[in-house]
Amino acid sequence: MRQSKLFTKTRKEAPKDETAKNAELLIRAGFVHKEMAGVYSYLPLGHRVLKRIEQVVREEMDAIGGQEMVMTALQDKELWARTDRWDDEKVDNWFKTALKSGGETGLAITHEEPLTRIMTDHISSYRDLPVFAYQFQNKFRNEMRAKSGVMRGREFLMKDLYSFAATEEQHEAQYAAAREAYKRIFERLGIGDRTYVTFASGGVFSEFSEEFQTLSEAGEDLIYLDEKTGIAVNKEVLTDATLAKLGLSRDSLVEKKAIEAGNIFHLGTRFSESLGLTYTDADGSKKPVIMGSYGIGISRMLGILVETLSDDKGMVWPESVAPFMVHLVPVISNDETVMAYADALYDDLTKAGVPVLYDDRDLRAGEKLADADLIGIPARVVIGKKTLETGQLESTYRRTGETKLVSREELLAYTKAAEQHHG
RNA sequence: CGGGGUGUCGUAUACCGGUAGUACGUCUGCUUUGGGAGCAGAUAGACGGAGUUCAAUUCUCCGCACCCCGACCA
Numbered sequence: 001m002r003q004s005k006l007f008t009k010t011r012k013e014a015p016k017d018e019t020a021k022n023a024e025l026l027i028r029a030g031f032v033h034k035e036m037a038g039v040y041s042y043l044p045l046g047h048r049v050l051k052r053i054e055q056v057v058r059e060e061m062d063a064i065g066g067q068e069m070v071m072t073a074l075q076d077k078e079l080w081a082r083t084d085r086w087d088d089e090k091v092d093n094w095f096k097t098a099l100k101s102g103g104e105t106g107l108a109i110t111h112e113e114p115l116t117r118i119m120t121d122h123i124s125s126y127r128d129l130p131v132f133a134y135q136f137q138n139k140f141r142n143e144m145r146a147k148s149g150v151m152r153g154r155e156f157l158m159k160d161l162y163s164f165a166a167t168e169e170q171h172e173a174q175y176a177a178a179r180e181a182y183k184r185i186f187e188r189l190g191i192g193d194r195t196y197v198t199f200a201s202g203g204v205f206s207e208f209s210e211e212f213q214t215l216s217e218a219g220e221d222l223i224y225l226d227e228k229t230g231i232a233v234n235k236e237v238l239t240d241a242t243l244a245k246l247g248l249s250r251d252s253l254v255e256k257k258a259i260e261a262g263n264i265f266h267l268g269t270r271f272s273e274s275l276g277l278t279y280t281d282a283d284g285s286k287k288p289v290i291m292g293s294y295g296i297g298i299s300r301m302l303g304i305l306v307e308t309l310s311d312d313k314g315m316v317w318p319e320s321v322a323p324f325m326v327h328l329v330p331v332i333s334n335d336e337t338v339m340a341y342a343d344a345l346y347d348d349l350t351k352a353g354v355p356v357l358y359d360d361r362d363l364r365a366g367e368k369l370a371d372a373d374l375i376g377i378p379a380r381v382v383i384g385k386k387t388l389e390t391g392q393l394e395s396t397y398r399r400t401g402e403t404k405l406v407s408r409e410e411l412l413a414y415t416k417a418a419e420q421h422h423g
Numbered sequence: 424c425g426g427g428g429u430g431u432c433g434u435a436u437a438c439c440g441g442u443a444g445u446a447c448g449u450c451u452g453c454u455u456u457g458g459g460a461g462c463a464g465a466u467a468g469a470c471g472g473a474g475u476u477c478a479a480u481u482c483u484c485c486g487c488a489c490c491c492c493g494a495c496c497a
Contacts, residue, residue, distance in 0.1 A: 009449095036489090109497075153466085366457085
C-alpha cells in the first residue's frame with residue numbers, strides 16, 4: 001500500500017479526552033476513531049490488525065474442530081426470558097429497544113441462548129456430539145463506565161466459542177482442548193510470556209472459571225501470581241479455602257495488575273436444561289447436553305497488544321498481526337534516483353507477496369521515521385543514498401531497534417520466516 | 424449507579440458583561456531533504472437550550488457530552 005493513498009493521517013498529539021495509552025497511540029497513528037465513550041471505529045490500519053488477530057484465533061479454533069458461524073446481534077426477548085437473563089434486575093447491561101411492530105428486542109451481550117436454541121434443531125443423538133461452534137461478532141454491553149480505550153467498550157468485537165458434549169469426560173476433553181488453543185493463541189500474539197491462566201469466579205455455573213490474564217500496568221484486575229508455578233488467582237476469589245484447594249501459600253504470591261485477555265467457563269447443563277437441548281444416549285435415555293463457553297475479546301486484544309508491546313516512540317506489532325510486514329521508507333523524497341529505486345523495490349516486494357507499506361509521501365526524513373516508529377511495522381527498510389551505493393537494504397527491526405544491511409533475498413527470507421513462525 | 428472534575432479552533436492556553444487573541448498543529452505555495460527544517464499566506468473555536476440584561480463565551484437554571492476514582496463487569 002502506498003502511504004500517500006492511505007486516507008488516515010498520523011497526528012502529533014492525542015486528543016485531550018483520552019488518557020489510556022492504547023487509545024492515545026491508536027488514535028494518533030490513525031488506527032481507530034472514537035465515536036463516543038467506549039465506541040470505536042476501526043480504520044484501515046486498525047482493521048488490518050483486527051483481521052489478523054482474528055485469523056490467528058480462527059486458525060486455532062479450526063485446529064480443535066471449531067466450526068465458524070455468525071449469529072445475530074438482535075435478540076429474541078422470549079428466548080432470554082426462558083433462562084431468566086432478560087430482566088434488568090438479573091442482567092443490567094442490555095441495550096434494549098422497542099420494536100415498531102410491538103414488543104422489544106435487545107442487542108446481544110453474549111450468545112449462549114441463541115446458540116443453544118439453534119443446536120436443538122441439530123443435536124438429538126449422542127452421535128451428534130461433541131460439537132464446537134464459534135463466531136466473531138460484535139457484542140453490546142451497556143457498561144456503566146466505559147474506559148481504558150478499546151479495552152472496555154460498549155460495542156466490541158469478540159470471538160466466542162461454545163462446546164457441546166454428551167458426557168462429563170467429553171466435556172473435559174473439549175475444555176482442555178480449548179484451554180490449550182488459548183495458550184497457543186496468546187503465544188502467537190506475542191504475549192504468551194506474560195499471560196497467566198488465572199482462577200476466577202465461575203459465576204453461577206461452576207466454582208471457578210479460568211481467565212487468561214495478561215500482566216500490564218493498565219490492567220483493571222488484580223491477580224495474585226505464584227511465579228514459580230505460574231499459577232495465578234484473581235483477587236475476587238482469593239480466600240484461604242481457595243488457596244488450600246490450589247495448593248498455594250499466601251507468602252509466595254505476588255500482586256500484579258493484569259488485563260483479562262480471555263475467559264473460559266464450564267456451563268454444565270444450565271442452558272441445555274432450561275432451553276431443552278437434550279440428546280438420546282446409546283441406551284435410549286434422554287440427557288441434557290453439557291456445555292462450555294470460551295471468549296476472547298478481539299478488539300480488546302488490539303488494546304492489550306498496544307499496552308504491553310509499545311514503547312515511548314509508538315506501537316510495536318508482533319509479526320503475527322502487524323498491519324504490514326515491511327515499512328519501506330525512502331528518506332530523500334526529492335531525489336529521483338532514490339524514489340525510482342524505492343518504487344521498483346515496492347513493486348518487487350509486492351509481487352513477491354510481502355505486505356508493504358510504502359511511504360512515498362513527499363516529506364522529510366524525520367517525519368517519515370517518526371511516523372514509522374509510531375505505526376510500529378516490524379521491519380523498516382530505509383532507502384537513501386547509501387542504499388544506491390551499496391545495493392544493500394538498511395533494515396531496522398522495530399522491536400529491538402537493531403539495524404543491519406541485508407540483501408533483497410534476506411529480506412524476503414525474513415518475511416517468509418516470520419510468516420511461518422507465526423502462521 | 425455513588426463520588427469527583429472538565430467543557431473556548433485539532434492541541435495548549437489568554438482575556439472579558441461590549442468586535443475572542445496567541446502558540447503549536449492543519450492546509451496552500453516556494454525553498455529544503457537521513458530523525459518532526461525555513462519563509463509567506465490561509466483555515467478554524469465559546470457543548471446545547473432557556474432565563475437575567477440594552478448587550479451573555481462570561482451571570483443563573485436545566486440539559487448534554489467527556490474524563491477520573493469506586494462499584495459493576497457471562
